Amino acid sequence: MNKYLSVAEEVAAALGANKPVIALESTIISHGMPWPKNLETALAVEELIRNCGAVPATVALMEGRLCAGLSRAQLEVLARAGSAVTKASRRDFPRLLASGGTGATTVAGTMIVAFLAGIRIFATGGMGGVHRGAESSWDVSADLEELSRTSVCVVCAGAKSILDLPKTLEYLETKGVPVIGYKTRELPAFYTSRSGLELEEMVESPGEAAALLHAKWAAGLEGGVVIANPIPERYEMKAEVIEPLIQQAIAEAQSRGIAGKRLTPFLLDKIVEISGGDSLESNIALVKNNARLAAAVASAYSGIMEKAGTKQ
Numbered sequence: 606m607n608k609y610l611s612v613a614e615e616v617a618a619a620l621g622a623n624k625p626v627i628a629l630e631s632t633i634i635s636h637g638m639p640w641p642k643n644l645e646t647a648l649a650v651e652e653l654i655r656n657c658g659a660v661p662a663t664v665a666l667m668e669g670r671l672c673a674g675l676s677r678a679q680l681e682v683l684a685r686a687g688s689a690v691t692k693a694s695r696r697d698f699p700r701l702l703a704s705g706g707t708g709a710t711t712v713a714g715t716m717i718v719a720f721l722a723g724i725r726i727f728a729t730g731g732m733g734g735v736h737r738g739a740e741s742s743w744d745v746s747a748d749l750e751e752l753s754r755t756s757v758c759v760v761c762a763g764a765k766s767i768l769d770l771p772k773t774l775e776y777l778e779t780k781g782v783p784v785i786g787y788k789t790r791e792l793p794a795f796y797t798s799r800s801g802l803e804l805e806e807m808v809e810s811p812g813e814a815a816a817l818l819h820a821k822w823a824a825g826l827e828g829g830v831v832i833a834n835p836i837p838e839r840y841e842m843k844a845e846v847i848e849p850l851i852q853q854a855i856a857e858a859q860s861r862g863i864a865g866k867r868l869t870p871f872l873l874d875k876i877v878e879i880s881g882g883d884s885l886e887s888n889i890a891l892v893k894n895n896a897r898l899a900a901a902v903a904s905a906y907s908g909i910m911e912k913a914g915t916k917q
């Protein structure tokens with residue numbers, strides 16, 4: 606047992622009984638949405654997962670511990686503190702663990718803790734990727750490296766076009782990460798269901814997705830998988846509406862010299878600010894949509910593992 610790992614009782618019991626468990630990230634709470642919508646959404650997503658017959662495990666580093674499954678009070682600490690909480694990716698873990706610090710985990714950070722805890726399916730909004738202008742800034746999210754090495758499935762709505770989506774797909778291909786469209790052959794672009802970028806793989810059902818995960822990992826092919834689930838049509842934003850806002854946010858980041866780990870949170874914040882509440886409502890809707898799909902995939906995956914007579 607990893608001495609830094611702390612798995613909530615409910616989560617440990619579910620894993621022990623081979624019941625579906627869904628990991629959730631906390632950067633989306635502290636850095637991705639404003640108070641109090643962030644707490645409301647975190648609680649609503651956990652409840653939705655329970656209603657789907659799975660157990661939620663929100664992940665964070667709390668006082669030097671890698672936590673899978675947070676109490677309401679812990680969720681509230683992360684939500685109230687917002688950007689004052691460290692954004693924790695793989696690079697930041699050692700410092701926080703050694704100093705007893707607290708951090709909100711990114712997609713990469715959440716994958717690490719999920720895997721250590723034995724959780725294979727993780728639901729979020731959007732993943733990190735290759736930033737626009739990466740040819741000079743070299744800004745490539747650690748999420749992509751983590752996907753290449755850690756065997757967790759990330760269910761997301763693709764990636765925001767704050768990123769360079771074609772380069773993000775190229776990078777994932779190089780790293781051997783399957784990107785699977787859920788009922789689509791096109792990479793979804795977070796607020797919009799379509800990006801015009803073709804995907805190599807698609808599945809039509811949660812069972813098909815679970816079978817693919819099982820095949821990959823049972824064959825000894827380590828590493829993550831992305832299930833790209835388009836935002837439901839009624840919550841979609843028009844590309845003509847969101848794209849200029851993204852351009853504006855990127856331009857402001859550039860003129861203020863914002864780079865490194867501060868860039869993504871800055872862009873997320875700016876887009877919410879300049880779009881009024883619209884982008885936030887779309888964001889919340891797609892996270893819930895991903896949680897629902899993740900629960901269905903996790904149930905199917907548990908079924909396969911049960912038949913195979915092994916624990917997840």
Ligand code: PSU
Pocket residue numbers: 630632633636637710711712713730731732733734745746747748765795865866867868869870873
């Ligand atoms: N993209 C979003 N919402 C988010 C993030 C990205 O649409 O909340 C967060 C996730 O936690 C992701 C992180 O893992 O930002 C990526 O940050 P960076 O680009 O610095 O790697």
Ligand code: MN
Pocket residue numbers: 744745746747865866868
């Ligand atoms: Mn970066």
